[in-house]
Amino acid sequence: MRFESLIDSVGRTPLVGLPRLSPSADVRVWAKLEDRNPTGSIKDRPALWMIQEAEKDGLLRPGCTILEPTSGNTGISLAMSAKLKGYRLICVMPENTSEERRQLLRMWGAEIISSPAAGGSNEAVRVAKGLAAEHPDWVMLYQYGNPANWRSHYETTGPEILADLPTITHFVAGLGTTGTLMGVGRFLREQVPGVRIVAAEPRYGELVYGLRNVDEGFIPELYDESVLTTRFSVGSADALRRTRELLAAEGIFAGVSTGAALHAALGVAAKAVKAGERADIVFVVADGGWKYLSTGAYEGTLEEAEERLEGQLWA
């Protein structure tokens, strides 16, 4: 495959079967390898679309400053595009995200503003909104509410999956900004009658939920419950266990949020077997494991790894 530039090579990622983790010949699980994007995560798709839309709308011109609340991958994707296109990038990031993400952001030239660990990305969003109000000349792309986020998946990720696996019955992905699930989900619902769209939501350690009261929660503006069939909460123990299983059984080295998506996918697969139904279940490998090595997710016992992950944002 040949491309004019790195940016042009976003997407068209492989879909690979999991012959060892799939429960039977009739119930198969497939991994969409989004770590095979230029900066190593699925976020290259929405980052590029958000920038291109903002350019089309005349919001972004060379020399502009982009501001974005991000726990890492979106920031890294934006940093690469911003570097190549000549924009300055400021990321607001919770302080409890891995060191690798910070190094990668700095490497591509982004500036980082830390937000408090308690409250997780909620706090990053709050801080970024405040900064945007103080600096009206900065452009906040705002992945949680920017329709270009879900459009990127509606226009690219969804069609790629359907072309590779027309017999798809279930799509499973991690729930963060909700962009992947909203975009792929809407596309598949239009194309595949009866398709089921399943969200795997990371359940973090308690620190992350340390809000002052329940009225300070956050739901991304992009979220539309009606696109989903159901939604599972996956704790760090299950996510870690599945991340390691994926590596041991199928050789796929993925980040911890992928383990959460796989956990939900295998749960769905077990239900299909029990019901005697045929199923082709696609789940998203959102990124590779490289950025999480320092969290100790892959070393020692599961209990030790879970303890080390406590209080960290692993998705």
Next chain:
Amino acid sequence: MAIEVRIPTILRNYTDGAKAVSAEGATLEELISNLEAAHPGIKERLVDDGSLRRFVNVYLNDEDVRFLGGLGTPVADGDTVTVLPAVAGG
């Protein structure tokens, strides 16, 4: 056996600091009413005008009850109900 209800940090002032409490009921709604009897004030933090509060997520055995039947979702002995505030990802 009863139903285990996991309480988030921000609501533990209603449960004397307990991370999990047990309660009974045939539906989530009944369960929450029984919780209220033992831990007065907690219901209002979870339910508003007959449905779950916008920023409160409740999971029955890890599945979001909004996709199961909301407050009318049947619950049974041995189930685990987890309450969490909605937070951002990404």
